[in-house]
Amino acid sequence: MTPRYFPAVDPTAVSAWLDELATRSPRPLVFALLPEAEKARVGDLQSGCCERGLDLLGAIFPTLLTEQGFTTSGVTLVSIENSTGHFLVPDLAVQPAYAAERIAWAVGQARGADGHPGPRQLFLVFDSMLPSIASILVKLFNRLKHDFTYAGVNAGSETFQPMPCLFDNQRLLGNGTIGIILDGGTHIAVQHGYPVSKSSMRATSTAGNRIDKIDGQPAMAVYQQVIAAEFGIRLTTDNFYDYAVHYPFGLVGSLEILVRIPVAFNEDGSIFCVGEVPANSMLRLLKAPALENSSCVHTVLRQLGPCADAPLLTFYCAGRRLHFGDEASNELRELQMNSGASAIHGALSLGEISTNGDIGIPEFHNAALVCLR
Structure with missing residues (x-):
């Protein structure tokens, strides 16, 4: 999994990167992260990948995050070499059981295409405007059980207004989810680190x-x-x-x-x-912690293990950034410095997904930090 941030959606630079991917065998999946301000460039990415025979999945987020902090320009493209299946499922604004059934069917189709053995991870990106994501996740676990560990984020606009925010090579749509099946080689950590008050x-x-x-x-x-x-x-x-x-x-x-x-x-x-x-x-x-009192980064790094000289794909909750304000960039710098990651790239998310470590059920979070390496 190799993320690359382009400060502008420059056709020359992006095309050169896609040309290099197209020479690889097997060809990796291209996972694109676009900020809302660049949403008009979806068609350019679709054309570029189609011309080279590359599979594309992508999502539109409020902003991107880079080593320099948060930005509303450019694009982050992630080359995913260890994906064993992927999909885009539309029309999930239905009863959670039906939505979960549609996702489970897509998982079966994607997984059946390669028959890869061993542990699997299912990374999902939902449209944040779907009203029942937590219930969908529970119903999905009822269908897939412990076949996967689960992680993911929500995409869309920070205004919480409906917007098509998920795409593949041909489609751009809302009210859906994209899914990427990963082998066991990807390490994922999800934490919020918010202390709890006495009230009940x-x-x-x-x-x-x-x-x-x-x-x-x-x-x-x-x-x-x-x-x-x-x-x-x-x-x-x-x-x-x-x-x-x-x-x-x-x-x-x-x-x-x-x-x-x-x-x-x-x-x-x-x-x-x-x-x-x-x-x-x-x-x-809950009371959101002051940054100097937060142990979230240290907990994330304990879960991830050594990150030295490897890039880190990171999603940072929009609510978390609202709480920390300008200090959110400091938390990202702390993450990179303490992890030893060669680079940090990602996006601002609107809800996050993790797997409960004790019973394996996917859980829906706010205010979390999601890291993949």
Whole structure:
């Protein structure tokens, strides 16, 4: 897996890189990361890969990340030599069981094409506007079981407005997912490192990613009470967007806490989050850490193992960047310095996916750092 960042979608430079890939045997998969500002260049990438007989999968993200920090220009192209199958599945804005069935069928088709033995990893990129990604992942695990470990991210616009954001050689679409099956040679780490408060609440009424009631009261009223009691903050509708990203909900799972960042609210007191919140689930209030107190990078590097002189493909949650602000670039520099990676390339993501290390179920995160080498 070799990422290459091009500061501009320069036809000469990109064509030369694609020409070099086209001479390899077997030919690698081209995985393209485009920032939203460059979305008009999808057709150029499709034409370039088709002309050379290269398979292409790609996604549009809010911004890219490079060794120099975050950028809204250029393109990152990743040569994936160890993919044993890949796919793009459209039309997933349906019941989670049907969506999972469509993905499982695509996995079967892709996997059946090569018959590669050994452990597999399934890396998924969803359109962030799909309303039931967490449920789709659970249903997908019910179909595929422990055949894979799972990881991935969400693509799309940071405005959370619908936008076609997934593409292959011929198509550009929304409401879908791309999937890349990797052999066991890729190391993946996903972490958020958010500490948990003492508070405990129950989401007594929810609908997808909307929390209507907490402990039988309007969700906003309880959120205001808990954030005042735990952190002394007077939360209002006017300053909601100033504080919500720093004080997200924690969805209590069987073995860990999953971050759910509030992103909007209704006049009736309901709150919308990035990611589903099942009815009657337990919630804790989280406080996003100061960078100097965060152990996230060290935890990621323990999971990844030695990265010296190897490039690191990295996805950084948009909510995490909102919390850290200018210090987000410092966290990326810390990641590169402590990992010894030869380069860091990637994108800003809108939700992240990992595998629960104890029971193997895929989990949907906010505020996480995703690294692949």
